[in-house]
Each structure stands twice: as C-alpha cells, then as structure tokens.
Amino acid sequence: MRFMIMAGPGKTTAQSDAPPSDDLFAAYMRFNEELAKAGVLVVAEGLAPSAPPAQVSVIGGKRTVTDGPYAEAKELIGGFYLIDVKSRDEAIQWALRCPVGLGFDDVLEIRQMTGAADVPPEMLALARRVAPTWSATWKE
Numbered sequence: 001m002r003f004m005i006m007a008g009p010g011k012t013t014a015q016s017d018a019p020p021s022d023d024l025f026a027a028y029m030r031f032n033e034e035l036a037k038a039g040v041l042v043v044a045e046g047l048a049p050s051a052p053p054a055q056v057s058v059i060g061g062k063r064t065v066t067d068g069p070y071a072e073a074k075e076l077i078g079g080f081y082l083i084d085v086k087s088r089d090e091a092i093q094w095a096l097r098c099p100v101g102l103g104f105d106d107v108l109e110i111r112q113m114t115g116a117a118d119v120p121p122e123m124l125a126l127a128r129r130v131a132p133t134w135s136a137t138w139k140e
Helices: 022-038 088-097 121-130
Strands: 002-008 041-046 054-059 062-067 079-084 107-112
Touching (some): 002 088, 079 088, 088 107
Antiparallel strands (some): 002 107
C-alpha cells in the first residue's frame, strides 16, 4: 500500500525564512536514510517555499490559472514522502518518527494512494489498454 505523508504548518506555526540548523537538517537526512534502507521509500521531496505556486481551476469546463502565493500560510505544503508499506498503521509509525521543526512541517497528514484494487475491474482494463506503461506502475 502506498501512502503520502504531507508536511504542513500547524495552526500556531511561526513561519521563518531562516535555514534549518545543521542538527535538524541531519535529522531529516537520517530519517530519509532510514526509510530508504527499510525499502519503503518511493520518493521524498521538499517544496520550495520561495517558489511562487500556481493553481489551475476548472469551472464549467474552462481552465483558469491563478498565480500564488496562497491566501494563508496554513495552506502551504512543505514537502512530502511517498512510502510503500504494508498498512496504514505502519505509515503512521513512520510519520511518528519523522522530524519536524522547519516551521512548515508541524502537521503530518497521511493519505493512502489509490491502487489497482480501488478501481472497478472494467476501468482498470480500460486503463491498461489506453495507458499500458503508466498503469504498469500501479500497485495491485
């Protein structure tokens, strides 16, 4: 089962532009290394807080692009981990070990990714026919 762990600010998080301390950065790197060595890490990435985001909205079939920044800092996602584990409980256990302290990672949201078992068989067959390369990456 694949889960995404997304890091975001808490309700009372104080934003800071200061770089993380060497100790905090090392804690993140050790955590990344633990995930990789355990064989559960698919990808881990931070999101550049200074890069202006864009949002694409579709209303009535018309696409509109809105440039960032977001209205509130609490809407930002600081980064994410995509992990492949046996259960939701295992994903939670990894999240409980994840370092925090960058100012935009005080809340870790854990979401299960859609897998082949979540898609009706007829739609799965269609996906495999229309997008064979992509659908081969889906976990059973």
